[in-house]
Amino acid sequence: MCFSCDQKRADYKIEPIDWNAKIANRNFDSTYTSAKTYLSIYSQIYGQNEHRLHDLTVTVGIRNTSELDTLYIDRAEFFDTHGKSIMKYIEKTIFILPMETVEIVIDEIQKLGGTGGNILFKWKMNAVNPTPLFEAVMISTSGQQGLSFTTQGIRID
Known part of the structure; x- marks a missing residue:
């Protein structure tokens, strides 16, 4: 038995984040x-040897895993391979x-962070809620080849 739906799906657009509209008072x-x-x-990974780098696009997802309560982010700071702060997002x-x-997107052409970049988040949430999920997806495509992988944040306090 096969079921189908003739309804048209509404186009779904993701708009860039307006950080000012998300300020918590x-x-x-x-x-x-x-x-x-x-x-x-x-933002970059080594390929074949330490002299060849592949540039990557990075998508960082900050996910509130609670169905009921709001998550608050006090800090999202980007550091490069050498530990130098290069961007404060909020x-x-x-x-x-x-x-x-x-989401925070770091364009492939920016090459920010290098091979050892990281983001430090400071956040608040009602103590009874699940821990938020911080993850990154790195991707690059060239010709018919593609490369992608993910990382997940670790709580450090």
């Missing part, structure tokens, strides 16, 4: 836990709604 009580998460990202605490994902 609130105070936090003792039910909120603060934590840090470290996420390794690779200036004020932002909110991420239940089950929402916020």
Whole structure:
């Protein structure tokens, strides 16, 4: 038996994040836990030897895994291979709604971070909620070949 649907699917567009629209204006009580998460990202990886580098596009996903409560991000700071801070993505605490994902994209042509880049996140959430998920997808395509892999953040506090 086969089922089909003739309804047209609405086009789904992802808009770039308007960080200012996500600024959280609130105070936090003792039910909120603060934590840090470290996420390794690779803007470049070695190929064949240490003299040949492949540039990658990086998509960082900040995922609120709670179905009920908002996640708050106080810091998202990008460091390069040598530990030098190269970008701060937020200036004020932002909110991420239940089950929402916020993405940061680092273009392949930027080559920011090098082979050992990372992002440090500082976040708050009601202590009874699941830990948010911080992950990165790195990808590159050239001709008929493609390369992709993922990393997941680790809580460091």
